[in-house]
Amino acid sequence: MRTLEVNSSQWTYNVYIGPDLRFEVSKYLPNSYDKILIVTDRHVEQLGYLNEVISDLQKHAKQVYSFTVPAGEESKKLDVFEQLQTDAIKKGLDRKSLIVALGGGVVGDLTGFVAATFMRGIDYIQVPTTILAHDSSVGGKVAINHSLGKNLIGAFHAPKGVIYDLSTIKSLPLVEKRSGFAEVIKHGLIADKNMLNQLMEHVQTLETINQKILEDALYNGIKIKAHIVEQDEKEKGIRSHLNFGHTLGHAIEAEAGYGSITHGEAVAIGMLFALQVSESHLSLSFSNNRFKNWLKQLAYPLHMVKDLQIESLIERMKVDKKNQSGQIRMVLLKDVGMPELYTINENRLLSELKTFINEVIE
Structure with missing residues (x-):
């Protein structure tokens, strides 16, 4: 223990x-x-x-x-x-x-x-x-x-x-393993490049995931979250970094109907979108295409976002708790392990979302 x-x-x-x-x-x-x-x-x-x-x-x-x-x-x-x-x-x-x-x-x-x-x-x-x-x-x-x-x-x-x-x-049924594993991935993206690389290299399927790799990742994920919470328990600053992928993820859950897609599956789509915005907004150097293919290999239902209305997703994103003064704010990455909270212009976000759904998601 x-x-x-x-x-x-x-x-x-x-x-x-x-x-x-x-x-x-x-x-x-x-x-x-x-x-x-x-x-x-x-x-x-x-x-x-x-x-x-x-x-x-x-x-x-x-x-x-x-x-x-x-x-x-x-x-x-x-x-x-x-x-x-x-x-x-x-x-x-x-x-x-x-x-x-x-x-x-x-x-x-x-x-x-x-x-x-x-x-x-x-x-x-x-x-x-x-x-x-x-x-x-x-x-x-x-x-x-x-x-x-x-x-x-x-x-x-x-x-x-x-x-x-x-x-x-x-x-756990496979769909719940997939849901939870998205939050494990998130911790790697926002705080631990080595952990993320290990996961992408060694986890090729969630059906037969190595128990030792999973348990170590869970322990590291809890340690990462505990460290952030200790510094910002009321989400006044860096705790918002734990919401990476959740701006679009929460919007997808609400728009699709709660229970239609698991939380983690929605967050996985949200993280891929946040990486795209990070690339265009902050010149993030990261292989988004490799990450997307890895998510597809793990059977995350990326395509389901195509069934949702872009304008409706934007409206859902407007009620996100991170927003201020009516402005949508997203957690983006300068680099893996370097998250920051940014205000994103609604028109730019609309353009990014159209590109994401029409070009990135195949």
Whole structure:
């Protein structure tokens, strides 16, 4: 097992990374709790992980409850948020209770936002079960979606700990591996050229990815994110770099309809677009064509963006959280490992997007 400490000005907590940690979650709890509510989704429950965590936590708490939501992005919305709040109230949770997020990024975001707002904030921990959640479980950004955009309703509320059981990612369907791996790629692009080169050289398919390579990449990705969060926990500056690829990515998710494409698949398309804009805007020297072909080899559905209206995507990008004074801002790369936030003129962005969809995406 490996341990990382996230130590910002406001919060300090540990990230535990290793196999079979779901059987000993109670060992890593920072405090004692009388009541614990575990939030998970139907897929994770069907895999048996919920019962395994319940069995462990029942040794620690007087009462352990669970709440299961539908799997997928559709659970990150206001009515599910309200159902979960109502359930917590009815079960008598209070400010000394704990909520556990057992699942992927959707469960983590939803659960974290419930914990941030229930009785003005109570403790929660993240027990991620996906590759994607290696990114979202660390840093304390929690949110739900609005029909007009992704993650527009949320808060900053750090977990009391992150317990990442690497054994659970072996059960992931291929589409979820692909989704999560996009965030691994992102960390390489914004912070670690050597990591990116290693991935592009050694990962030719996600169906038979080497477990050691994946686990090392996940550890490095968490370390990169923790380092950034420690410097900028409230996204006033460099934390926005973690949104590389997300400006167009979030727009694609919203325009296609949440659940039509996974978050990571949309971000992969967004990263390819951001690299194109970086090349034309900042003269980035990077083989975008090689990167595009690698994404295609890993079966990212790049072509799906052709089915979306360019003008509608621009409108979606206008409600991105990074924007200021009505101006669209994107994270671009001066070089691999050198991200910066730039304001992009709408007409130029429209031209870039037309080129991207009509010429870059084949």
